Amino acid sequence: MTTAADAPLSLPHSDATETLADLSEGAVLARIFPRLPTASAQLLGPGDDAAVISAPDGRFVVTTDMMIQGPDFRLAWSSPHDLGWKAAATNLSDVAAMGARPTALVVAIAAPPSTPVSVLEGLVDGLRDCCEALAPGCGVVGGDLSASDALTLAVTAFGDLEGRAPVLRSGARPGDTVALSGRLGDAGIGLELLFRLGVDSNGVPDRARANALKLTHPTEVAAQLTPVPPIASGPIAALGGATAMLDVSDGLAIDAGRIARASGVGIDFDSRCLGERIEVALGGGEDHGLLATFAPDTVLPPDFRRLGTVVAVSGSSWGTITVDGAPHDQGGWDPYRGWDGAAG
Amino acid sequence: MTTAADAPLSLPHSDATETLADLSEGAVLARIFPRLPTASAQLLGPGDDAAVISAPDGRFVVTTDMMIQGPDFRLAWSSPHDLGWKAAATNLSDVAAMGARPTALVVAIAAPPSTPVSVLEGLVDGLRDCCEALAPGCGVVGGDLSASDALTLAVTAFGDLEGRAPVLRSGARPGDTVALSGRLGDAGIGLELLFRLGVDSNGVPDRARANALKLTHPTEVAAQLTPVPPIASGPIAALGGATAMLDVSDGLAIDAGRIARASGVGIDFDSRCLGERIEVALGGGEDHGLLATFAPDTVLPPDFRRLGTVVAVSGSSWGTITVDGAPHDQGGWDPYRGWDGAAG
Numbered sequence: 001m002t003t004a005a006d007a008p009l010s011l012p013h014s015d016a017t018e019t020l021a022d023l024s025e026g027a028v029l030a031r032i033f034p035r036l037p038t039a040s041a042q043l044l045g046p047g048d049d050a051a052v053i054s055a056p057d058g059r060f061v062v063t064t065d066m067m068i069q070g071p072d073f074r075l076a077w078s079s080p081h082d083l084g085w086k087a088a089a090t091n092l093s094d095v096a097a098m099g100a101r102p103t104a105l106v107v108a109i110a111a112p113p114s115t116p117v118s119v120l121e122g123l124v125d126g127l128r129d130c131c132e133a134l135a136p137g138c139g140v141v142g143g144d145l146s147a148s149d150a151l152t153l154a155v156t157a158f159g160d161l162e163g164r165a166p167v168l169r170s171g172a173r174p175g176d177t178v179a180l181s182g183r184l185g186d187a188g189i190g191l192e193l194l195f196r197l198g199v200d201s202n203g204v205p206d207r208a209r210a211n212a213l214k215l216t217h218p219t220e221v222a223a224q225l226t227p228v229p230p231i232a233s234g235p236i237a238a239l240g241g242a243t244a245m246l247d248v249s250d251g252l253a254i255d256a257g258r259i260a261r262a263s264g265v266g267i268d269f270d271s272r273c274l275g276e277r278i279e280v281a282l283g284g285g286e287d288h289g290l291l292a293t294f295a296p297d298t299v300l301p302p303d304f305r306r307l308g309t310v311v312a313v314s315g316s317s318w319g320t321i322t323v324d325g326a327p328h329d330q331g332g333w334d335p336y337r338g339w340d341g342a343a344g
Numbered sequence: 345m346t347t348a349a350d351a352p353l354s355l356p357h358s359d360a361t362e363t364l365a366d367l368s369e370g371a372v373l374a375r376i377f378p379r380l381p382t383a384s385a386q387l388l389g390p391g392d393d394a395a396v397i398s399a400p401d402g403r404f405v406v407t408t409d410m411m412i413q414g415p416d417f418r419l420a421w422s423s424p425h426d427l428g429w430k431a432a433a434t435n436l437s438d439v440a441a442m443g444a445r446p447t448a449l450v451v452a453i454a455a456p457p458s459t460p461v462s463v464l465e466g467l468v469d470g471l472r473d474c475c476e477a478l479a480p481g482c483g484v485v486g487g488d489l490s491a492s493d494a495l496t497l498a499v500t501a502f503g504d505l506e507g508r509a510p511v512l513r514s515g516a517r518p519g520d521t522v523a524l525s526g527r528l529g530d531a532g533i534g535l536e537l538l539f540r541l542g543v544d545s546n547g548v549p550d551r552a553r554a555n556a557l558k559l560t561h562p563t564e565v566a567a568q569l570t571p572v573p574p575i576a577s578g579p580i581a582a583l584g585g586a587t588a589m590l591d592v593s594d595g596l597a598i599d600a601g602r603i604a605r606a607s608g609v610g611i612d613f614d615s616r617c618l619g620e621r622i623e624v625a626l627g628g629g630e631d632h633g634l635l636a637t638f639a640p641d642t643v644l645p646p647d648f649r650r651l652g653t654v655v656a657v658s659g660s661s662w663g664t665i666t667v668d669g670a671p672h673d674q675g676g677w678d679p680y681r682g683w684d685g686a687a688g
Contacts, residue, residue, distance in 0.1 A: 049441035049591050050407035052510050055399035063394035064488050066452040066498055071491040097393035108410040108498050144408050147415040154410055154452050154498030166396050247393050
């Protein structure tokens with residue numbers, strides 16, 4: 001992805017165009033390892049059969065997520081740094097949603113042999129910068145490199161509960177306040193803009209048009225391509241008495257429905273708390289905010305704002321989402337139905 | 345992959361031909377979850393943002409590995425059950441190579457929407473059966489489902505050191521005995537047979553010819569497609585005083601070289617211990633045995649047999665491999681150079 005024009009003038013041209021096929025796996029790793037962020041919890045890092053991570057409270061939190069070129073990202077829209085950033089951010093957010101502090105990542109990367117080494121360097125730099133910005137002390141402790149036709153990242157993230165109980169989806173109780181840390185709708189708008197205006201006349205993702213959108217709609221496009229989930233809010237919510245919590249990844253209504261279903265309740269949103277774009281707030285995906293519930297007498301932690309209330313419903317209505325008491329129909333994203341390969 | 349003839353007669357035909365695109369992600373997960381093996385160490389399993397695993401000694405071991413249709417496996421040769429088995433086995437072996445007991449896996453799977461649900465069920469059954477056979481108590485605690493063009497499995501495995509120090513690659517000392525638990529060469533022969541005879545006249549992997557090979561060369565083909573690494577030997581070696589250990593994945597000579605380089609020594613193999621096919625024993629890949637070193641006065645644990653001796657060499661020769669004192673040239677597998685996409 002790096003062209004000669006992008007490369008620092010002091011680097012020989014060959015460095016910028018070297019591909020994975022030009023180097024041995026060991027040589028690629030030697031280029032990547034020094035760029036990896038070190039985890040404070042790392043007892044043994046990359047280079048052996050496995051890593052060893054400290055888990056001081058005798059438990060660890062783990063989540064995994066795979067991102068694939070085509071269904072999950074397009075290289076015309078996302079830089080390698082963007083991809084590394086987003087792969088880290090989305091996994092860190094799942095750890096934070098348990099009330100845990102992220103401690104470490106392992107990262108498996110598969111790429112075509114023709115991939116410039118600079119793409120992998122960009123990915124790793126994105127992983128590092130995201131960890132440093134959103135979860136200081138969290139680092140990459142190991143990984144795997146493979147060959148593939150489509151660039152693929154599989155990140156597994158770990159967290160430390162620091163002695164606390166994990167905050168599950170199932171703990172919401174009628175009367176609890178429903179609150180959010182993070183933004184609503186921007187990421188969904190960003191994706192809609194990219195699909196509508198970030199493509200050429202044949203509908204193929206186009207770098208120049210995406211770059212133009214980054215200038216005209218910086219907030220929305222950045223929310224989609226380089227999300228900044230409120231990682232620190234997870235442990236804060238746990239300390240502040242959150243009864244349930246999750247990462248809002250598939251849209252507020254769907255994800256609130258998950259808390260409601262797991263808890264055997266309904267959730268009623270207050271339309272005055274959802275902003276002027278209510279449908280966007282409820283339906284936009286990939287917000288990566290933290291949605292939590294708190295007992296009615298709890299003072300909300302500073303990062304959280306009230307969106308609604310947990311309500312009692314009969315068993316057949318568990319999971320119902322209403323807005324000002326009126327039913328809300330949840331649409332939704334499904335990976336096997338929603339992927340348009342042609343637009344990938 | 346499942347045909348009507350394979351399916352139990354009591355199942356309606358539609359069940360055997362249902363694809364991922366026919367079902368929502370939730371419905372696919374509902375089909376998969378009951379088949380997952382439960383981990384004894386699981387404190388919170390699938391269904392929330394992340395899982396919680398117990399780490400009784402305050403640390404955990406972690407390794408990750410990705411397998412991709414084409415470079416890493418061919419559906420004409422491997423059944424879904426084979427793939428699940430191998431994905432678990434190779435990761436469990438990396439955990440065992442640290443001297444740890446495997447406790448849990450997380451598994452990210454990406455598949456084309458046209459994939460029959462029965463393929464995912466077969467994968468999961470293979471993961472389960474491998475865990476139950478090789479690492480009782482180890483289970484799958486979480487995962488991720490995505491869409492892709494090529495079937496992709498990313499497994500991350502965890503282990504418990506049970507209070508022991510991890511066995512690193514770097515602990516071999518001159519005079520130590522070099523020993524192996526597991527077989528040498530069969531998996532490499534199996535792969536060579538499959539590439540030479542398991543293909544049609546155009547070199548395309550062929551199911552019928554591979555099935556014929558499974559009858560004529562069952563040991564070699566099974567060693568390649570469904571390896572049975574000696575997982576229990578890892579903790580046993582650690583308890584028995586192993587000074588260094590690794591999983592033999594890229595061939596004995598290359599992997600012995602890794603121990604030797606990390607330890608600042610050389611390794612001399614005794615040709616009488618390498619069997620009649622010395623080059624196969626030294627060069628075959630994917631053996632997934634455990635290669636370990638033990639102080640000279642140590643009684644080898646019962647699963648291990650002596651292969652040679654750790655020798656002192658000057659700094660510029662660290663990592664040197666010799667056979668009966670004569671230099672051995674290490675070839676090697678590299679994921680970005682060794683992959684022939686046309687043969688995938």
